[in-house]
Amino acid sequence: MKALYLHIPFCLRKCPYCDFFSVTRTSPLFQEFPRLLIAHLRLQAERATAGPFSTVFFGGGTPSLLSPSSVEAILAEVDHLFGLEGEAEVTLEANPGTLSLEILSGFRAAGINRLSLGLQSLQDDKLKTLGRLHTAAEGRQAVGWARRAGFDNLSCDLMFGLPAQSLPQLMADVEAVLSLQPEHLSCYGLTVEEGTPFEELQRQALLHPAAEDLATEMYVALHERLGDAGYGHYEISNYARPGRACRHNQVYWRRQGYLGLGPGAASFSDQGWGARWEIPPDIDRYARALREGRDPRTHLETFDRRGAMAETLYLGLREAAGVDEARFRARFGQGVAEAYPAAVHKAAPHLVYENGRWYFALSGWLLYDHLIQNFL
Known part of the structure; x- marks a missing residue:
């Protein structure tokens, strides 16, 4: 495992569209959490082989609520127990409303070298709609x-x-963000997730996201404008300047092994056909397990060959690079079209085979959820 994900489950206030696990910073476990995470790192180091890590990702929640000194202590423990490669990508997600120059300087000195800012919009009325605090x-x-x-x-x-x-x-909004010249952009269409306040508002007909045809027009316009601005559309929702793709997320999409710590995190082993574990999204359970020296993870699934094939395509076709036919055949003993003839036929012409790789055209990404079901 070369990638480490650390879930920091605290927010000042939960956004009404978000379904990621988090609790408010008023939780009595907020101050203790860095120590719990370090205890989990030590427990994991005793029980499994991982590292040295080439990517570390502090996700959440709002990881920027941690103090720079806590982040520094966590990274020092990671390096001590597992090792960090010299050019490791170390990302921290941050909410603009939690930052200052002093805090950001502290994070940079602590070893964070990639910052993911949750701007969401640069228009105040849209930020208010989204329930953002900044x-x-x-x-x-x-x-x-x-x-x-x-x-x-x-x-x-x-x-x-x-x-x-x-x-x-x-x-x-796009022009305003481009004026800031970020190296990377993640562009997400609003989806109303089950169990969120937005779902309840939609049920009451008080929330009306963009109609499908307008959302499609927006997606295509983003693709064209960001491409013109020099950003490669390297994954369904992600754009980067050359050499600035998120290496950590590419581990997920390429179905490589990763270790996830913190309540709500998942881990994946790419040994055999693959297996996945999760840590239940319950911070009190997480704390109890670690205080008692118990592994808080639970086994989620072990893949067979067919399941591994399907997930390889499900994840790999999210990337513009797609799925390498020769590698797929060497791994599974069949090519993509041989293994999934009906699905390949139904996906045409949106699914392209070119230069030994299978990938979705832009039209395929627009229909991704529908087309990918044929491979599952």
């Missing part, structure tokens, strides 16, 4: 502080398909 001005200020703190690998999140959002409004 303003557009604070988002711009956070980017400026990040540059002054020495971050030269900056990713910004942008959401589209928002209630009452027009295409010109979205493109104005």
Whole structure:
């Protein structure tokens, strides 16, 4: 395992569209959590082989609520127990409303070298709709502080398909974000997730995300404008300048092994056909297990050959690079079309085979959820 994911499950306030596991910072476990995470690292080091890590990702939640000294202590323990490669990519997700120049300088000194900023929009009315705590001005200020703190690998999140959002409004947002010159952009269409406040608002007909045809138009416009601006559309929702793709996420999409720690995190072993574990999203259970010296993970699934084939395509076809036919055949004893003739036929012409690789055209990404079902 070369990738480490650390789930930091605390937020100032949960956004109404988010279904990731988190609790508020008022939790009595907030102050103890860095020590719990270090205890988990030590327990894991005793029981399994992993590392040295080439990527580390602090996700959440809002990892930027941690103090720089806590982040430094966690990374020092990771390096001591498992090792960190010299050019390791170390990412921290951050909410602009939790930052200052001093905090960002502290994170940079602690070893964070890639910052993922949850801007979501640079328009105040859209930020209010999304329940974000920061303003557009604070988002711009956070980017400026990040540059002054020495971050030269900056990713910004942008959401589209928002209630009452027009295409010109979205493109104005895009231009505003481009003016900040981030190295990476993650662009997500708003989806109403089960169990969120947005789901309840939609049920009451009080929330109306963009219609499907408008969301499609927005997706295509993003693809074209960001491509013109020099960003490669390397995964369904992600764009990067050359050499700035998120190496950590590529581990997931390429079905390589990774270790996940923290409540709500998952781990994957690529030995055999693969196996996955999860840590239940319950911070009290997590704390009890670690205090008692018990592994908080539970086994989720062990794959057979057919399941591994399906997940290889499910993940790999998210990337523009797609799935290498020769590697797939060497791994599974069949080519993609041989293993899934009906699915390949149904996916045409959106599924392309070229230069020994299978990949979705842009139209295939627009229909991804529908087309990929044929392979599962």
